Amino acid sequence: MxxxxxxxxxxxxxxxxxxxxxxxxxxxxxxxEASPSPPAPASPAASPAPSPPASRTTPARGQASGPAGHDADLAFAHIAALTREPRVAGTPAELRAVEYLEAQLASFGYDVERMPFTFQDDPFRxxxxxxxxxxxxxxxxxxxxxxxxxxxxxxxxxxxxxxxxxxxxxxxxxxxxxxxxxxxxxxxxxxxxxxxxxxxxxxxxxxxxxxxxxxxxxxxxxxxxxxxxxxxxxxxxxxxxxxxxPQPSGGTPAFNVIARPPGTAACAIIVGGHFDTVPGAPGANDNASGTANVLELARAFAVGGPRPGLCFALFGAEESGLHGSRALVERLRSDGALPRYMVNLDVTGIGQRIEVIGESPAASRAIDLARAAGLDAVPSRLPPNSGSDHMSFADAGVEIVFFTSGDFSTIHSPRDVADAIDRRILDAIGDAAFLLVSDLLREVG
Missing domain, CATH: 3.50.30.30 (Glucose Oxidase; domain 1)
Incomplete structure (x- = not known):
């Protein structure tokens, strides 16, 4: 967030x-005197801030298994793996998180792209x-x-x-x-x-x-x-x-991780959330919770094979200014390949109910589907002066739905730890998003 x-x-x-x-x-x-003036990613040796590597090993594509629906325990395992260190854009820890995300998505059967980008005026060195x-x-x-x-x-x-x-x-x-x-x-x-x-x-x-x-x-x-x-x-x-x-000048390198079904030419639906954090924050609720739900939805929808037209994106540098989602939107727009829907998950692990943000028919549909399934879902808005990656897509005319649990009390702080996550609300939001995406797939398919 x-x-x-x-x-x-x-x-x-x-x-x-x-x-x-x-x-x-x-x-x-x-x-x-005053001065005059699932397995956690490996931890490589200290190195400068990551830049797009000349070569790297692409994770082998696997096949998704497990329940054909959202599972809170599987989602929480991702939170536990990701929150072992903060994941600030442009740091070695960000790259370790990227490698973890790539491996998970590839194991579900997706074609995975590491999308490098740079941004200026980095607030964190x-x-x-x-x-x-x-x-x-x-x-x-x-x-x-x-x-x-x-x-x-x-x-x-x-x-x-x-x-x-x-x-x-x-x-x-x-x-x-x-x-x-x-x-x-x-x-x-x-x-x-x-x-x-x-x-x-x-x-x-x-x-x-x-x-x-x-x-x-x-x-x-x-x-x-x-x-x-x-x-x-x-x-x-x-x-x-x-x-x-890191060097004090020049653009900061960062990454998005994008997963597409093999052979998919265009994404009709993108489900996404950011994986980066601010310094000093393990980022369990903001936003390992949303990242974990994205990963778990990617797995659930790949059981039996990934669904054509359904893509997943995990964004870097959200905390520095929505840079990752803006970079992806800019590329998709220039390619004439903007999705019809974007479903955003951010801060989904602490709260009393499912909060749905968006003034679109799809957002209303998300609330109706959740309530029909016995889930407590309400329309909501972001607090003043807040933002998340759905805004990049909304600005491009894409219909968005944003799921959050609405409790921001621990975010951007050392208290944002995995032990504070409520699996009940994590699972409820995952279930609600699964219902919506399933309905949207029937429409776009």
Whole structure:
């Protein structure tokens, strides 16, 4: 769920951007001297933000099995797999999610396309810190260059004189705690001692971003307090750490994953939802829940063979501005291949009832079909200044239906975890979408 369009950052937890516009760290005490300025996807080694690969292994096409209808347990298994890490557009974690989605859809018997696109003005420069075989999500500070460095680490406390304690940091990655000094002062202190990288660990729950107000010579990133505890332990022991920071300029690469029945020339119906997240959010409800329901509907409708004209799309970079769905719509429109219907699933795992958004006959039909099956479905609207991928299709004149469970209380936060998902509403929305898509297939077939 993108909330709000173009002003997305305002919807993140306050800590995320607390220092983004100032050299002063709001969590720091005033310094004595101010600074002058199904199986989860594999976890590859740290690398720069993904770009369209020259070659890759295409997942083998399989054959769907299981019940010929939506199954909540199968959907929840996808949520559990996807929420092991945030899936921010342009990050290695996004690519790992893409590989998972491709493998699942191919196993159901679809032809699967990885659609690369780029977008400008990325609100998130998300990288990674790798320590002890784990990849920690990191936010790149403004003023930091991109690139990857790997070296022995060293813990420097607040990166002040007491923390550095006169030690030679040459060839090491410094790990510091947030607070006490400005981010610029921390950087200057460890750089003067010879460090080649800096990670600042939050002293409060959740992630945060910072502004160095200077151009650094090496990557400077921040990590959340909770995963950062293991990093601090590793730095105290001098273990090797790797920092990957994205480049500060140019377009951000991202991906859509599209599934079509073999031999399908055009999609009469597209069922979709976004799979990306904001930084620091596991994104169970927003939107592993919608992604999982899309995957489960793709499986259910492929039992006995995929249905001609029924396609599935999982969008990247929704949280950054609906970029993935807009890229697909633009391509379909230029090809003269827009679908007749688009069914969107976003935030479908926490709530009391099925909420149906759309002012089309298909949306009314969705409510009627659900109620006839004993499901509690009501017409609804998005909260003010919110958006989702259905809007890209609606703007192109495609008839849309948007299913959501209507509870946005955990989204864009570390509390958006798989344990909070209610399988009852997840299943109810999956069942309602299955009924609608089945009815639409009879119409377009």
């Amino acid at each position: 993108m909330r709000p369009p173009l002003l997305l950052l305002a919807a993140l937890p306050a800590l995320l951007l607390a220092a983004a516009c100032s050299s002063r760290d709001p969590a720091a005490a005033p310094p004595a 998300v990288g990674e810190v790798r320590v002890r075989g784990a990849a920690l999500e990191a936010l790149t500070m403004s003023g930091s260059p991109g690139g990857t460095v790997e070296a022995p680490s060293i813990f420097v406390g607040l990166a002040d004189d007491a923390g550095i304690a006169g030690r030679d940091l040459a060839g090491r990655i410094a790990v510091a705690e947030r607070g006490g000094l400005t981010f610029a002062a921390k950087y200057q202190n460890v750089a003067a001692a010879g460090a080649i990288g800096l990670v600042v660990v939050n002293n409060q729950p959740g992630p945060f971003s910072g502004n160095l107000t200077l151009e650094a010579r090496f990557p400077v990133v921040s990590v959340a307090r909770e995963p950062g505890a293991d990093l601090v332990d590793a730095a105290r022991a001098g273990e090797r750490v790797a920092i990957t920071a």
